[in-house]
Amino acid sequence: MNDLKNLSNKVLLEQCVKFGREALLWRNKFRALLPEVERRKLYRKKGCLSVYEFGERLAGLSMAQVAESLNVASRLEDKPVLKGLLERGEVSVNKIVRVMSIATAENESELAEKVQLFSLSALKTYIQDLKLDSMVGQKPESKTLSLQDEYGFDEKVQKRLKELKEKGIDVNEALLEFLHQREEKIAQAKDQIAEELPESSSRYIPARVKNILKKEYGQKCAKNGCYKPSADVHHTSRFGLNPSHDPNFMAPLCKEHHQIAHSIDVKYQEMRWRG
Numbered sequence: 001m002n003d004l005k006n007l008s009n010k011v012l013l014e015q016c017v018k019f020g021r022e023a024l025l026w027r028n029k030f031r032a033l034l035p036e037v038e039r040r041k042l043y044r045k046k047g048c049l050s051v052y053e054f055g056e057r058l059a060g061l062s063m064a065q066v067a068e069s070l071n072v073a074s075r076l077e078d079k080p081v082l083k084g085l086l087e088r089g090e091v092s093v094n095k096i097v098r099v100m101s102i103a104t105a106e107n108e109s110e111l112a113e114k115v116q117l118f119s120l121s122a123l124k125t126y127i128q129d130l131k132l133d134s135m136v137g138q139k140p141e142s143k144t145l146s147l148q149d150e151y152g153f154d155e156k157v158q159k160r161l162k163e164l165k166e167k168g169i170d171v172n173e174a175l176l177e178f179l180h181q182r183e184e185k186i187a188q189a190k191d192q193i194a195e196e197l198p199e200s201s202s203r204y205i206p207a208r209v210k211n212i213l214k215k216e217y218g219q220k221c222a223k224n225g226c227y228k229p230s231a232d233v234h235h236t237s238r239f240g241l242n243p244s245h246d247p248n249f250m251a252p253l254c255k256e257h258h259q260i261a262h263s264i265d266v267k268y269q270e271m272r273w274r275g
Helices: 009-040 042-046 051-059 063-075 080-087 093-100 108-117 120-134 147-151 155-166 171-196 207-217 255-262 266-274
Strands: 232-235 250-253
Touching: 009 042, 009 051, 009 063, 009 080, 009 093, 042 051, 051 063, 063 080, 063 093, 080 093, 080 108, 093 108, 093 120, 108 120, 120 255, 155 171, 171 207, 207 232, 207 250, 232 255, 250 255
Parallel strands: none
Antiparallel strands: 232 250
């Protein structure tokens, strides 16, 4: 105990992180063994009445965690790549569960890369994106909502739109014209900012760049279909290769989509693999 008291904060924290990761790795490995323990009834050798008791006594697993481990293993019989990751303890059961709904013999190799690269929350977002993309072109459910409910139009705006319609003016066309003009103004402002930006290798993003991006995308993630708050401004042209804050090549993303965007960068993937 005296030795622990002599550790610096830095060393103590490093050891906590190290041992925590190792504990998680071995816990994953243990959970991967449970299906074979169940098949051989080896839990009896430890005086346990079931594999559930075996998991609780040896690793502190709940009944639900043991059941999940058994269920996932049975569904991976025709997916050797994902099954291998699980058996070697390289990924958690929780991550494998996330991809099971879309995993096939054809796409399991690609999914195996994702479950190793992404955090659990980013993996969940990635799966949701795939499901949304598969629904493109499908007819959405019809909704009967007022302009106030759908878009938050106040009474003044609704009154003006009603007046235009009563005059025989195509309201849809008028709104599209307004949106087009808005997009043009933003595009022009971005081009002007890009021309006036001084050369700099600093990663600090100028306030006017942030402001124009906020005007374009609001406070939400720029990824279509994502409504999470933006957390980071992503450089679509990698900053390390092109040190520029040109707003034409930047977009605000949520934490998960920022991680997914970086996964496209091979160098970033290699760095994560080494880590």
